Amino acid sequence: MESYVVIGAGQAGGRAVEALRANGFEGRIDLVGAETHLPYERPPLSKELLAGDDAPFELMHDAAWFEERNITLHLGTPVTAIDRAAKRIVVGESRSLAYGKLLLTTGGVVRQLDIAGINLDNVHYLRTIEESRAIGDMLKSDARIVVVGGGFIGLEIAASARKRGCSVTVLEAADRLMGRALPSEIGSVFAALHGASGVDVRLNTGIERIEGRDRVERVVTSSGEAIEADGVVVGVGIVPDTTLAAEAGLRVEDGIVVDEFCRTSDSSIYAAGDVTHHPNPLVGRRIRLESWQNAQNQAIAAAQNMHGADTPFEEIPWFWSDQFDVNLQMCGAPDGWDNLVTRGDLTARDGLLFQRQGEKIVGAIGLNRPRDMRFIKRMMTAGKTPTAAELADEAVGFRDLMK
Ligand SMILES: Cc1cc2nc3c(=O)[nH]c(=O)nc-3n(C[C@H](O)[C@H](O)[C@H](O)COP(=O)(O)OP(=O)(O)OC[C@H]3O[C@@H](n4cnc5c(N)ncnc54)[C@H](O)[C@@H]3O)c2cc1C
Structure with a gap:
């Protein structure tokens, strides 16, 4: 039975091992992470956990969950090298682990x-x-x-x-x-x-x-x-943590370059999450995202493809931010914002802004409009082309535009 190793026990690494087991992979799984914690999600770190709301720090799963699924954890364990010829990763000075397939979810480091x-x-x-x-x-x-x-x-x-x-x-x-x-x-x-x-x-x-x-x-x-x-x-941004990948000779270009199946330039090595530079046919170009949704769903797609699914990963990028009483959401990854349609009242923090390319919506921002944004994401995924007048008119429902 093949063994899989995942490097990076952050959100993408945590979701990937979960998806490997959920999709029936029964071989050995090693999850190796530099941080001493079990995988956790980062969005609360700047929000609830910082704002003094007494929010608890939550892990994605507890240790028993990993044990029950026979996932071997190596925490507080930075990987120092990937030996692609021998199909082994090097941990510390001399320890090494063999892999049949390897997944890199090394994320980003602060600039x-x-x-x-x-x-x-x-x-x-x-x-x-x-x-x-x-x-x-x-x-x-x-x-x-x-x-x-x-x-x-x-x-x-x-x-x-x-x-x-x-x-x-x-x-x-x-x-x-x-x-x-x-x-x-x-x-x-x-x-x-x-x-x-x-x-x-x-x-x-x-x-x-x-x-x-x-x-x-x-x-x-x-x-x-x-x-x-x-x-x-x-808080001046992050840079993708491509050190291991680059030293191992994988293709790197503002992130680890992967194809639509999350495969790197070595067909035994996959990558997912903030660290990837990946094609997105719905956006029409290659992108690198720093977002919770991508960390989760690309990791799931990578795990499925490692286990033989052969399914291309594509979804409309989605991101949110909470500041004071405003929930901001963004869909798409437009090149620029220059063909705008507004709906509602942005200055009152209750509205939407669309970026169109021709008839197509390529970007949407919602301020305190989470419900609308759900429909808009579906419209963008389906490639719907409402007119500017329809987008601007509060009387026109997004549910109707989906039809
Ligand atoms: C404070 C904060 C708030 C955020 N808020 C939002 C939000 O509101 N909405 C949103 O969409 N996104 C948000 N994000 C972004 C989101 O959290 C990231 O997109 C997501 O964490 C990316 O997951 P990842 O697993 O790809 O990378 P990471 O979370 O960076 O995890 C990578 C892991 O790999 C480990 N690693 C790296 N190199 C090695 C090595 N050589 N050996 C072993 N381990 C290694 C790292 O230690 C790390 O634990 C936020 C991020 C932060 C930091």
Whole structure:
């Protein structure tokens, strides 16, 4: 019986081993992860777990669940190399494990800032539960927190910190919030939301250095201003963790390059989750996503294909973010936002924005419209082509447009 090894015990790794067993694979499964925890999902780390809601830290499954399914766990165990010729992975200095097929779910690592003071106490990034807890410890009422980066993670941290009574400044080097993924029409709504909630949002403002004796005392911005601070959180994106794959000679290009079956350039090695650069026929190009949905569903697809399914993976990308009382959802991955149709009232945080390419919807953003977004995703998957007038008209139901 063949044995499968999964490297990376995050969300994608956890879902993949679950899917392998659910799809009837009875051989040996080893799940190897650098973190000391059983697999867990990260979205609560910047939301419930940080906002002081007393939300418990939940694992995807407990240890007994893995034991019952005969999945061998190697936690706190970074893999140092893949020997493709011998079909073995190397753990630490000398231990190795054989694989028949290998799945890489190594995710991403935070992009680091190379500035003076970055190693001072009370300066944090956010990717792991330990980092979330360390940030949570800083969020005492009245603490002065500077968040570097006005993307999704930075803004969720800012909202959580405000909920805890901190005074919060967000520094964003670009001229708008969440500008990497979203248009200025949405960035401005969130700038207003954060401003009205007491966050000091500084656009066109980078960070020059952090000052302090042992712990952070102040942040100096690109315009030379000093902002007194008790804590700093840096959220300036992630880079896909392709080190192992690249060293093993797999094709890497802003992520591990996989085909529609989640196979890398080595047919015995698959990859899934944030680390993949994959084709998406519904979007019409290759993309890399950093999203919960993709981590889950691509991992399931990879597991099924490892076990002989031969089913291409394709779905409309979907992402959400919660900030204050706004639930933002986005479908699609448009190249840009320039052919927009609005429905509802975005400034009142109750509306939808569509990006069309010809008649086709290639992107949709919903503010506090979770139900609509479910239908819109289905419409995009089915390739429906409603007119701009229909999309804009609240009287036209999305259920009807699906017909
Ligand atoms: C704070 C936060 C909030 C988020 N909120 C949302 C949200 O609201 N909505 C949304 O859609 N998405 C959200 N995301 C994104 C989502 O969590 C990620 O897309 C998802 O975690 C990706 O899963 P993954 O398994 O591919 O990678 P990861 O979660 O990064 O897991 C990869 C794992 O591989 C391990 N690893 C790496 N290299 C090795 C090695 N050599 N040996 C052994 N192990 C290794 C790592 O330690 C890690 O545990 C959020 C992410 C964060 C950090």
